[in-house]
Amino acid sequence: MAGVQLQQLAYFVAVAEIRHFTQAAESLGIAQPSLSKQIRTLEGELGAPLFSRARGNITLTPAGEILLPLAKRILADVDTARLEVRELAGLVRGRVRLGATPSLCAGLLADVLRRFHDVYPGISLTVEEGGSRDLVRELTRGSLDLALVILPLAEDTPLVTTPILREHLVVAMPADQRSRRSPMSISDLRDRDLVMFRSGYDLRDSTIAACRQAGFEPRFAVEGGEMDAVLRFVEVGLGIAVVPSMVLAGRPRLRGVPLTGADNLASTTSVTRRELPPPPGLQRTIAIAHRKDVAPTHAARAFRGILEEFLVEAAREETLPAGVQYLS
Incomplete structure (x- = not known):
């Protein structure tokens, strides 16, 4: 060419x-x-x-x-390079295009973005919310600078990943609904109506796979929603859903029942910065990712620094959302 x-x-x-x-x-x-x-x-x-x-x-x-x-991808990379050169030349401050899972967008990400904006008010911020699979695709195409994704990824994915958080998974149900026992296992979902995410959400694939491994096909009351829609559908009693615990913060009409007994639903891997004893219940690991073939821009590196600074402080002060653990 x-x-x-x-x-x-x-x-x-x-x-x-x-x-x-x-x-x-x-x-x-x-x-x-x-x-x-x-x-x-x-x-x-x-x-x-x-x-x-x-x-x-x-x-x-x-x-x-x-x-x-x-x-x-070529045009996106050229645009990024142009902004990077202008940033160094002092003409503009740059931009950060960040992808994040719905649980993070609904949880701690807003506080991180606020701190970053206070420190670097001239850098524009664009956030794309989506399932991990969608974010990996957009990051690989050059449409994002950084993404917070769920591990593990496919072996041939051309990304560099660093695990930063571990979050628990729970069964979300209306607060006034009492289950027969707590915690619940995947087998307990056999005869329950489930509210299911749209295609592209890793929780959709992992929940369906766990149910099939337990010997049954999950029954959907409704499917195809984003995180906010799924939680709202659960609130009104359409069914229950497997979600990260942090998304239930600020939703008094919902409660989370710990989910156990199906390790294949957890995305915990051995690639952590130090060995940590796994907490009880199911969990998954969140990593910050960027492309292998393109170094992060100055603005992206600045955002990563603010993110890690925020997480270190929140872990030390024990202000992370419920069910979230920082992998230091």
């Missing part, structure tokens, strides 16, 4: 996303013939057509499908 220009990649991505040459040209502020010429030049450089234009419908060819994620 030595002869490929960044401008051509940007034009290609615009057409690929809009699927219309004239509308893509308008969004880019250029004439449509100029856009078409640059796309043809790019196709000639790569030796393959990128779009199928049959009957006026614009679709990606197999070559275009391969190029699209690569082009997006």
Whole structure:
């Protein structure tokens, strides 16, 4: 791709996303013939057509499908590099694009973001909330600088991870509902209606896998929600849900019953900074991750420093949310 220009990649991505040459040209502020010429030049450089234009419908060819994620990542990396150079030159302070799981967004992350903003008010913050699988994908594509994800990850994932937190998992149910026994095991979920997250949440996959390993197929009352929706569905009595304990803070209409007896649901691994005796009940490990092939920006490194400083203080002062342990 030595002869490929960044401008051509940007034009290609615009057409690929809009699927219309004239509308893509308008969004880019250029004439449509100029856009078409640059796309043809790019196709000639790569030796393959990128779009199928049959009957006026614009679709990606197999070559275009391969190029699209690569082009997006290249453009994202160039944009990051441009911001990094400007930051060093003193023109702007930078940005941090952070991904985090819903339990962290609903828990301690707000306090960390507030401290970071107080120390670095000129650095813009963007937070993407999502399941661990989604965050890993966006981080790998270059759409995020850092992400707080659940371990373990797939062995071939091109990320560097550092475990920082361990959180307990509980069964969330209405506060006025009394279970027959506490704690509960995965087998106790056999005849219960479950409220289930959408695809992309690691808790969805691990809960379903644990139920199947226990010899039954989970029964869903409703599925497809984000964290806030799932908790609200539980509040009104649609079913129960397996969630991290920290998300129940500030929700008096819910209570959490400890979940035990299914180690495969826990994501605890041996890659901790020091050996810690596992607390009772099921748990999972949260790590901060970045790409192996791109060093974190100055702004991202500054955010990581603030995060670790906050966690050290919270652990020392015992102010971490219930069920959360700092892996120092």
